[in-house]
Amino acid sequence: MSKNKRKDWDTYFLDIAYMAATRSQCPRRRVGAVLVQGKKLLGSAYNGAPMGVPDCSEAGCMIAEEYELQNVDGKDEMVKKQRCIRTIHAEQNLLLFTDRKDREGSTVYVTDQPCWTCANMLANSGVSEIVYHRPYTKDSDKVINLMEVRGIVFRTLEHYQPPKGVIDEIKE
Numbered sequence: 216m217s218k219n220k221r222k223d224w225d226t227y228f229l230d231i232a233y234m235a236a237t238r239s240q241c242p243r244r245r246v247g248a249v250l251v252q253g254k255k256l257l258g259s260a261y262n263g264a265p266m267g268v269p270d271c272s273e274a275g276c277m278i279a280e281e282y283e284l285q286n287v288d289g290k291d292e293m294v295k296k297q298r299c300i301r302t303i304h305a306e307q308n309l310l311l312f313t314d315r316k317d318r319e320g321s322t323v324y325v326t327d328q329p330c331w332t333c334a335n336m337l338a339n340s341g342v343s344e345i346v347y348h349r350p351y352t353k354d355s356d357k358v359i360n361l362m363e364v365r366g367i368v369f370r371t372l373e374h375y376q377p378p379k380g381v382i383d384e385i386k387e
């Protein structure tokens with residue numbers, strides 16, 4: 216991007232979501248999210264343990280193992296996956312720290328495509344648009360279908376590049 220080119224609003228707010236992600240202490244996945252009404256920033260959040268509780272950097276990740284149906288070379292297979300379940304997800308924290316009336320008709324910018332639980336909560340939160348960057352394949356079809364049924368705009372920014380330095384800091 217040339218120096219004189221002004222950032223568009225999508226880039227601006229997704230950049231701020233990435234900045235929020237740098238606060239996360241989970242080394243396995245660092246996610247940031249912001250709430251935007253019109254062009255006004257109304258909240259920011261990242262994934263983390265509840266306040267006053269040791270986080271992943273202090274207590275280590277809390278690993279849960281589960282089997283997940285995945286398409287491997289055109290075949291559906293059960294694949295064992297590990298996830299950290301210590302943290303409240305960024306989207307959930309965003310909902311905990313914003314008001315319902317602020318969320319009505321608002322947009323959520325989030326670094327990663329929401330998981331099923333977050334998508335379900337966002338669908339009932341009053342927001343009317345979700346913009347994400349990194350894909351998250353688990354339950355993706357279900358999430359996309361949910362947003363369609365609910366009439367929530369669900370889109371990704373394909374040509375978006377996170378701020379230099381930030382992505383090094385939060386990469387998995």
Ligand SMILES: [Zn+2]
Pocket residue numbers: 240241242243244271275276277299300301302
């Ligand atoms: Zn963790």
Ligand SMILES: [Zn+2]
Pocket residue numbers: 304305306329330331332333334
């Ligand atoms: Zn989630």
